[in-house]
Amino acid sequence: MTPIITLTTDFGLKDYFVGTLKGTIYKELNDAKIVDISHNVSPFNIQECAYILENSYKHFPEGTIHIVGVDSEPTPENQHIAVLVNGHYFISANNGVIGLITNEIQPEKVVELNIPNPSHGSFPVLDVFVQVACHIARGGTLEVVGKPFDQLKDLREFSPTVTDNGNKIIGSVIYIDAYGNVVTNINRNFFEAYRKGRDFEITARTTKFTKLHNKYSDIINFDLEKSQRKGAGDRLALFNSANYIQLAIYKSDLNTVGGASTLLGLDFRDTVTVTFS
Known part of the structure; x- marks a missing residue:
């Protein structure tokens, strides 16, 4: 065959x-x-x-x-x-x-x-x-x-680096998908190896994230009334299907409301930092 x-x-x-x-x-x-x-x-x-x-x-x-x-x-x-x-x-x-x-x-x-x-x-x-x-x-x-x-x-040059005695990962944007989602070069295994159960803050320009989700809808608390929930247009960080840290806008559309790349002002090779505490 x-x-x-x-x-x-x-x-x-x-x-x-x-x-x-x-x-x-x-x-x-x-x-x-x-x-x-x-x-x-x-x-x-x-x-x-x-x-x-x-x-x-x-x-x-x-x-x-x-x-x-x-x-x-x-x-x-x-x-x-x-x-x-x-x-x-x-x-x-x-x-x-x-x-x-x-x-x-x-x-x-x-x-x-x-x-x-x-x-x-x-x-x-x-x-x-x-x-x-x-x-x-x-x-x-x-x-x-x-x-x-x-x-x-x-x-x-495309690999993330670790500084501050293992307390900080400096990564970069390696891919922007059709929805405008921003993929970093920090994968789950690398992240967890240095996290060691600690709290963290992900910084991309002026935007900060303190949670990482496993799917997009994780940002929605379905126990709340619809008017009080997070939803379309809200920012989130997650591990994508390839297990890389990704910054996204829930239900984004580059052709209308924009995506994480445009709304957060991120482009290929821009820096994304993870700080552990």
């Missing part, structure tokens, strides 16, 4: 790029199964791409092949690589995306791609990555298309 091939890019859907990728895969593998993870990654945003991939690939069967079309033009410092990690294949440039995904998981294999007669045009995802994906899908090995590689780019 032909494995699934996923596509994650910053190409958008206006242009012909995504259709070209799919058409070429189908020409090579007429029984291919192609899944779009996202084509709306912010242009060249490595952290955003890694966040989307890290929290989606685990839901696919082992053996799935993931094509990563973000910042894919090859340079001496941005080599083309293929990686086998956690039973999944990733084909990408060595731009930090795979390093972020494998931060806590040791890859089983990493190769620098070295296919014969590669095209050196401006569309390497088509010219190189699709070829490699189809090779793997036919049962080919990584050793045939690449040589061992041990220089995965490690972007430690």
